[in-house]
Amino acid sequence: MAISESGANSSTQAFRPTWPWMLRSPxxxxxxxxxxxxxxxxxxxxxxxxAWALWVLGARHLGDAVIAAGLVALFALGCWCCxxxxxxxxxxxxxxxxxxxxxAFWLVLWLTPDSLLAQAVAFAAFRFFDIIKPPPIRYFDxxxxxxxxxxxxxxxxxxxxxxxxxxxxxxxVLS
Numbered sequence: 001m002a003i004s005e006s007g008a009n010s011s012t013q014a015f016r017p018t019w020p021w022m023l024r025s026p027x028x029x030x031x032x033x034x035x036x037x038x039x040x041x042x043x044x045x046x047x048x049x050x051a052w053a054l055w056v057l058g059a060r061h062l063g064d065a066v067i068a069a070g071l072v073a074l075f076a077l078g079c080w081c082c083x084x085x086x087x088x089x090x091x092x093x094x095x096x097x098x099x100x101x102x103x104a105f106w107l108v109l110w111l112t113p114d115s116l117l118a119q120a121v122a123f124a125a126f127r128f129f130d131i132i133k134p135p136p137i138r139y140f141d142x143x144x145x146x147x148x149x150x151x152x153x154x155x156x157x158x159x160x161x162x163x164x165x166x167x168x169x170x171x172x173v174l175s
Contacts (some may be wrong), residue, residue, distance in 0.1 A: 047098025
């Protein structure tokens with residue numbers, strides 16, 4: 001298999017990024033979720049786990065205005081990093097790019113009650129909707145490629161998760 005420095009290959013076999021390849025570019029480090037996207041199985045789940053850990057370790061203590069502005073900035077950063085990394089890999093939406101899961105899950109955690117149970121339900125709901133991709137997520141996943149598309153479908157999965165959490169909180173099942 002011929003693979004260029006950028007990562008693109010000339011065969012039909014998918015390119016599997018490595019730690020050394022990722023570490024050659026800060027954009028790749030971000031897109032691959034600081035390496036969590038290299039973990040198997042389920043890189044998206046590992047990226048979501050890392051996002052949860054980072055949230056618990058400190059992000060949850062930031063003010064609402066900082067979190068809101070940060071999420072917008074991190075979404076834009078993700079569009080750029082995932083676009084460039086996808087080009088480097090020759091695959092516009094590789095499962096190893098997990099920054100999309102991380103930013104979307106931070107949005108979910110920001111709007112989730114601050115309890116371990118609520119966060120665990122949020123985690124399960126987000127992973128469910130991100131994997132199952134109910135309409136219109138599946139449509140956008142298939143038709144929007146490159147950086148924005150990578151980020152957008154996970155934002156929709158976050159929306160589904162938040163809707164479910166709101167119902168659970170409103171009905172008293174979760175607080």
